[in-house]
Amino acid sequence: MSVLVVAEHLRGQIRDVTRELITAGRELGPVTVAVIAQDPGSLVDAVNIDGVTEIVTVTIGAGEFENDTYQAAVEALIADRKPRVTLLGFTVNSMGYGPAAAVKLGLGFASDVHGIALEGDAVVATRSFYGSKVNAELEFPGAEGVMLLLRPTVWSPAEGVGDASVAALEVVAAPSRARHREVVEATTSSDVDITQADFLLSIGRGIGDKENVEMFQELAAKMGATLSVSRPLVDAGWMPSSRQVGQSGKTVKPSVYLAFGISGAVQHLAGMKASGTIIAINTDPEAAIFNVAQYGAKADLFDVAEELEKLY
Amino acid sequence: MKTVVCIKQVLQLGDEVEFTDDGLDVDPDYLDPALNEWDSFATEEALQLRERLGGEVVLVTCGSKASEAALRRCLAMGADRAIRIEGVDRDPFSVARALAEVVSAENADLVLCGVQSSDAVQAATGTALAELLDLPRAAVVTKVDYDAGARTAVVDRELEGGLVDRVEIDTPAVLTIQTGINEPRYANLRAIKQAEQVEIDVRNAAGGGAPAYRVRKMFVPDRGEGAEMIDGSPAEIAARIASIVKERLV
Numbered sequence: 206m207s208v209l210v211v212a213e214h215l216r217g218q219i220r221d222v223t224r225e226l227i228t229a230g231r232e233l234g235p236v237t238v239a240v241i242a243q244d245p246g247s248l249v250d251a252v253n254i255d256g257v258t259e260i261v262t263v264t265i266g267a268g269e270f271e272n273d274t275y276q277a278a279v280e281a282l283i284a285d286r287k288p289r290v291t292l293l294g295f296t297v298n299s300m301g302y303g304p305a306a307a308v309k310l311g312l313g314f315a316s317d318v319h320g321i322a323l324e325g326d327a328v329v330a331t332r333s334f335y336g337s338k339v340n341a342e343l344e345f346p347g348a349e350g351v352m353l354l355l356r357p358t359v360w361s362p363a364e365g366v367g368d369a370s371v372a373a374l375e376v377v378a379a380p381s382r383a384r385h386r387e388v389v390e391a392t393t394s395s396d397v398d399i400t401q402a403d404f405l406l407s408i409g410r411g412i413g414d415k416e417n418v419e420m421f422q423e424l425a426a427k428m429g430a431t432l433s434v435s436r437p438l439v440d441a442g443w444m445p446s447s448r449q450v451g452q453s454g455k456t457v458k459p460s461v462y463l464a465f466g467i468s469g470a471v472q473h474l475a476g477m478k479a480s481g482t483i484i485a486i487n488t489d490p491e492a493a494i495f496n497v498a499q500y501g502a503k504a505d506l507f508d509v510a511e512e513l514e515k516l517y
Numbered sequence: 518m519k520t521v522v523c524i525k526q527v528l529q530l531g532d533e534v535e536f537t538d539d540g541l542d543v544d545p546d547y548l549d550p551a552l553n554e555w556d557s558f559a560t561e562e563a564l565q566l567r568e569r570l571g572g573e574v575v576l577v578t579c580g581s582k583a584s585e586a587a588l589r590r591c592l593a594m595g596a597d598r599a600i601r602i603e604g605v606d607r608d609p610f611s612v613a614r615a616l617a618e619v620v621s622a623e624n625a626d627l628v629l630c631g632v633q634s635s636d637a638v639q640a641a642t643g644t645a646l647a648e649l650l651d652l653p654r655a656a657v658v659t660k661v662d663y664d665a666g667a668r669t670a671v672v673d674r675e676l677e678g679g680l681v682d683r684v685e686i687d688t689p690a691v692l693t694i695q696t697g698i699n700e701p702r703y704a705n706l707r708a709i710k711q712a713e714q715v716e717i718d719v720r721n722a723a724g725g726g727a728p729a730y731r732v733r734k735m736f737v738p739d740r741g742e743g744a745e746m747i748d749g750s751p752a753e754i755a756a757r758i759a760s761i762v763k764e765r766l767v
């Protein structure tokens with residue numbers, strides 16, 4: 206089964222998810238990696254990994270990702286190489302062009318995929334629904350090709366030097382209708398660096414009210430932990446973004462991650478699931494956070510916090 | 518200035534689950550409806566554009582009669598009118614095709630969608646819709662800088678790790694809106710009551726076109742080892758947590 210992997214890069218660096226896609230791809234068949242960039246030659250070595258048989262470079266005008274350009278390039282690659290499966294990361298960039306290319310080309314499509322199986326010649330993808338509480342197997346009857354956006358950090362990054370051939374594909378793209386201007390750094394503040402903390406006490410929407418933040422700040426201080434949060438608390442302006450754990454926040458790996466009232470959405474888990482020991486408190490025993498936690502308690506977070514307070 | 522906002526009524530699963538007889542979805546009795554979180558931000562963004570530039574905010578959803586509750590929440594926030602499309606499959610391509618038919622006839626200046634829906638997390642509908650409408654698009658938008666009559670807008674796309682990609686985009690365009698872009702307003706009681714009275718324009722989907730996928734089986738995943746659940750009173754739970762923390766922080 207032929208596989209096309211679209212490499213993702215930012216500021217001249219191949220992103221980790223690309224090597225994960227190669228791992229997933231080489232389990233299915235020979236892998237072609239597409240490098241779409243202003244100077245793709247500089248990125249070729251980084252994707253010449255064991256299991257990659259071919260690297261195809263597409264030279265574009267833009268210095269960074271632009272969705273029209275990527276879409277045109279990926280459509281040309283699919284028309285030319287006719288892969289059965291095209292793999293992209295389930296990333297912000299892919300969200301901007303993957304579904305567009307797939308619906309246009311009539312490909313089968315699924316995103317946030319965390320399992321792939323082959324049944325004869327048919328691809329079966331597994332993904333979750335309803336707050337990651339149930340899984341579904343998806344099939345793509347009648348589709349000549351399938352595009353899957355794979356959840357990051359599920360497959361391990363591929364290693365080992367490969368001996369892929371390198372070819373170039375010329376793609377004439379219409380001018381981009383959405384043009385990259387600049388990459389702006391996340392606003393840095395003088396706040397603590399949660400990535401350096403060995404013990405994070407993390408709170409989510411379950412705390413209910415802004416007034417309750419302070420109590421957890423105090424509890425964290427007492428326990429010797431650093432306070433971190435899930436995204437809704439930052440969206441609501443209750444805490445600065447420097448404290449946010451997750452895909453669009455910080456990736457953390459403390460020895461202990463103690464979570465109060467966090468459901469365990471994919472984008473949150475992406476930032477903390479590599480923590481040493483995860484302990485989660487949630488009133489919902491089916492919350493997805495319990496899938497990655499080593500210890501859990503089905504309890505009201507305020508009751509547990511109150512009792513913890515007494516112990517420190 | 519006309520803005521179309523595509524919204525979805527999501528279905529939330531509690532702590533118990535049963536599947537439908539065919540095993541392809543969760544039994545609706547176990548699902549609670551809600552307005553998709555991302556869509557409240559998209560609606561708010563459209564309302565703020567209208568406050569600044571005048572014009573109209575039009576809502577569109579695909580779903581059964583029950584999903585009108587989500588439309589009425591956004592009407593109560595201040596949207597002008599609402600369209601519901603019946604008989605659409607739930608995969609993102611079927612939804613995008615149905616939306617495209619209705620949205621294209623609106624000739625909007627901007628089309629806003631949520632980045633994703635919380636019950637399916639596919640982040641696909643808005644981008645597929647843009648393709649079907651042949652419009653420029655930007656995904657995961659955290660800032661919109663747009664002036665009436667301008668041919669372009671400047672938008673911020675939020676990348677991983679909090680980096681921001683600033684993009685100049687031709688308009689009309691489709692933007693998928695990220696949470697935190699604004700502070701969605703609460704509707705007051707009077708507005709909620711008024712929204713109950715608004716007539717919703719119901720259309721039927723033309724259908725056709727291949728779905729993105731077909732669900733062949735839905736099931737509760739094997740949790741593997743899963744978490745060791747600590748039982749007992751809050752005091753007992755707290756004591757156990759304290760001892761685990763102490764043991765792990767050498």
Ligand SMILES: Cc1cc2nc3c(=O)[nH]c(=O)nc-3n(C[C@H](O)[C@H](O)[C@H](O)COP(=O)(O)OP(=O)(O)OC[C@H]3O[C@@H](n4cnc5c(N)ncnc54)[C@H](O)[C@@H]3O)c2cc1C
Pocket residue numbers: 297408409410411412434435436437449450451452453454455465466467468469470471472473476486487488489492504505506507632633657
């Ligand atoms: C592109 C993109 C990037 C994103 N990046 C991030 C990111 O970096 N970080 C992030 O966190 N999210 C991110 N998100 C958002 C993510 O999808 C979720 O919406 C978010 O993580 C939910 O946060 P939460 O778990 O705090 O809230 P919810 O999902 O609302 O969960 C609250 C939990 O609290 C529990 N609870 C309620 N009351 C109590 C109580 N009294 N006692 C105990 N438990 C209680 C509930 O059972 C529930 O499980 C991103 C989304 C997108 C689309």
